[in-house]
Amino acid sequence: MSGPTTQRLEELGLTLPDAPAPAANYVPFMKSGNLLHVSGQISASADGLIKGKLGETMDVDAGTDAARTCALSLLAQVRNACDGDLERLVRVVKLSAFVNSAPDFGDQPKVVNGASDLLVQVLGDKGRHARSAVGVAALPFGVAVEIEGIFEIE
Template sequence: MTDPIEKLREYGYELPAPKAPVASYVPVARTGNLLYVSGQLSSNDQGVVTGLLGDTMNVQQGGNAAELCAVNILAQVVHMAGVPLHEVKRVVKLTVLVASVPEFFEHHLVANGASNLLVGVLGDKGKHARAAFGVAALPFGAAVEIEAVIEV
């Protein structure tokens, strides 16, 4: 299999520095062989990608925001948990929160942005269970926030 970092570059990303917690929590908690990655926002070097699906953002833009969340999850695994991506055994589960209007019903399509990136970078180890749902608002006006459970 191709090195996951090289696969990430094929998507146009470098592994960023991990985002620091903005409240009283840790970015990654480990118990045994499981990593619980705290919710990662749709953010990059330019800041938080904000928006409301079904209002100021469409599904494609939301999927791109979810992709950023997945990149930030990988950064937490490597930098905060100290686990190289090639040592990830499996992405177990994602919980995807999508800031949206009540009439928006395509949260699952937004979540595909993250899911597709993780499978693309990690291969079969990136396949996971998932929940995706809409919320009225997220911290800093973020469009998407995703938490993950990862086996190492």
């Protein structure tokens, strides 16, 4: 379905991936009333997984790009949960982000801005959200970033 959100994605030259399938024993999203909880989306592009450790094998700019891919996957899951209609998205409520970090790396918020900025670019004010940005010693498959989200939907 087409609408303002889809048009904005096109204007920005962005394409949502297919909603990624779960990599283990969980569901990609769970609806509870008008809240949609989307499971963690890992950094991946059309070329495959985006792996690395911030402050060791990746810099902030590369991490920011990795976080952007997580945001696109989150939107793909929202689209899937809303039967293909992204216009049912009322707002982004909260993101919880995990950044694969070297012990002395402290710029997790800058990395996660990649996802936050993308959501605001695409959704405007309804893309503004509460957020956590946490450094972790490792992530599944060695990816750089994983982000889960809570969304309000119609």
